[in-house]
Amino acid sequence: MTDKIFIVIPAFNEEKAISGVISNLLKANYDKIVVIDDHSGDNTYAIASEFPVYLLQHAINRGQGASLKTGIDFALQNDANVIVTFDSDGQHRVEDLKSILEPILKGEADITIGSRFIEKSKVPFFRKILLKGSVLVMFLFYRIKMSDAHNGLRAMSKTAAKKISITCDRMAHASEIIEEIHKKKIRFKEVPVTIKYDKETLKKGHGSYLGAVKVIAGMILKKIAR
Amino acid sequence: MYWIIKLCIVLVALFAISRAFLRFKDKKISRQGLLFWTILWTLAVVFAFAPHGVSYFADLVGIKRGTDFVAYLSIILLFYMIFRIYVKFESLEQNISTLTRELAIRGFKKGNGKNRMAD
Numbered sequence: 001m002t003d004k005i006f007i008v009i010p011a012f013n014e015e016k017a018i019s020g021v022i023s024n025l026l027k028a029n030y031d032k033i034v035v036i037d038d039h040s041g042d043n044t045y046a047i048a049s050e051f052p053v054y055l056l057q058h059a060i061n062r063g064q065g066a067s068l069k070t071g072i073d074f075a076l077q078n079d080a081n082v083i084v085t086f087d088s089d090g091q092h093r094v095e096d097l098k099s100i101l102e103p104i105l106k107g108e109a110d111i112t113i114g115s116r117f118i119e120k121s122k123v124p125f126f127r128k129i130l131l132k133g134s135v136l137v138m139f140l141f142y143r144i145k146m147s148d149a150h151n152g153l154r155a156m157s158k159t160a161a162k163k164i165s166i167t168c169d170r171m172a173h174a175s176e177i178i179e180e181i182h183k184k185k186i187r188f189k190e191v192p193v194t195i196k197y198d199k200e201t202l203k204k205g206h207g208s209y210l211g212a213v214k215v216i217a218g219m220i221l222k223k224i225a226r
Numbered sequence: 227m228y229w230i231i232k233l234c235i236v237l238v239a240l241f242a243i244s245r246a247f248l249r250f251k252d253k254k255i256s257r258q259g260l261l262f263w264t265i266l267w268t269l270a271v272v273f274a275f276a277p278h279g280v281s282y283f284a285d286l287v288g289i290k291r292g293t294d295f296v297a298y299l300s301i302i303l304l305f306y307m308i309f310r311i312y313v314k315f316e317s318l319e320q321n322i323s324t325l326t327r328e329l330a331i332r333g334f335k336k337g338n339g340k341n342r343m344a345d
């Protein structure tokens with residue numbers, strides 16, 4: 001089943017978590033793992049290289065969106081049928097992959113996005129406000145109703161991966177993917193997943209308010225620039 | 227006093243136009259770019275010597291003072307230029323990402339697997 005399923009993991013300074021993430025995936029028999037080291041300053045690359053994974057390294061730091069695109073392009077070049085995007089900080093659970101993949105493998109959807117809000121999982125209060133705020137922004141911008149707009153756990157068919165164009169190098173790529181789904185009328189489905197929060201993961205990613213403001217400002221400027 | 231300001235404007239304009247011309251000769255800016263900068267700086271000189279001309283244009287768009295008109299126009303122009311730079315900057319950023327991506331994909335390695343079952 002896992003033959004042509006590629007798991008794309010963008011990683012930046014994740015030496016503490018990357019080993020656990022990769023070994024959990026390998027234990028679950030996902031053997032096509034692509035790790036993109038976004039020019040980390042720590043041992044992320046060296047640690048990842050101890051596992052039987054495809055290793056790609058950015059010569060300079062380009063951001064999570066750029067890393068995802070690198071991984072997706074690599075997977076497509078290597079004949080992937082399904083591509084999963086998976087965080088390197090240990091937030092995502094391998095157990096959720098089955099439900100994320102199922103609608104794609106059954107042909108019910110071309111892209112599935114994890115949602116931490118369908119089945120109520122424990123989300124810290126301020127994180128919840130931030131995430132619900134971006135859900136509202138997504139609705140105002142693209143009229144898409146979603147319960148969770150910034151979840152990095154996604155699966156996409158080869159066709160969807162070829163259609164989606166990621167041009168936002170940094171964090172705004174999550175909104176851009178939703179915009180692409182809307183514009184290119186790609187069949188999508190939200191799937192309940194559980195996100196593991198700890199001190200490390202809360203410091204990073206889509207967590208900061210400043211980050212959220214930057215993403216929205218970027219979206220507005222992009223709309224004007226086109 | 228006025229003549230000092232006028233002289234400054236003329237000198238700055240001449241310098242800017244000469245720089246634009248040199249950039250055009252080096253093929254760093256297009257013919258349209260040269261035309262844009264030449265017109266812009268020529269207008270600055272014209273308005274320095276004929277401020278009534280500015281007042282005339284200001285009147286046309288309903289602004290009372292010529293200097294206000296010049297200030298508004300400058301702000302609009304600056305915003306437009308910042309926007310142009312933003313667009314250019316974004317495109318450069320994307321080019322850098324494309325290049326980084328190509329290098330990363332070409333130089334991919336397969337991990338050795340010695341730690342395969344590590345936890």
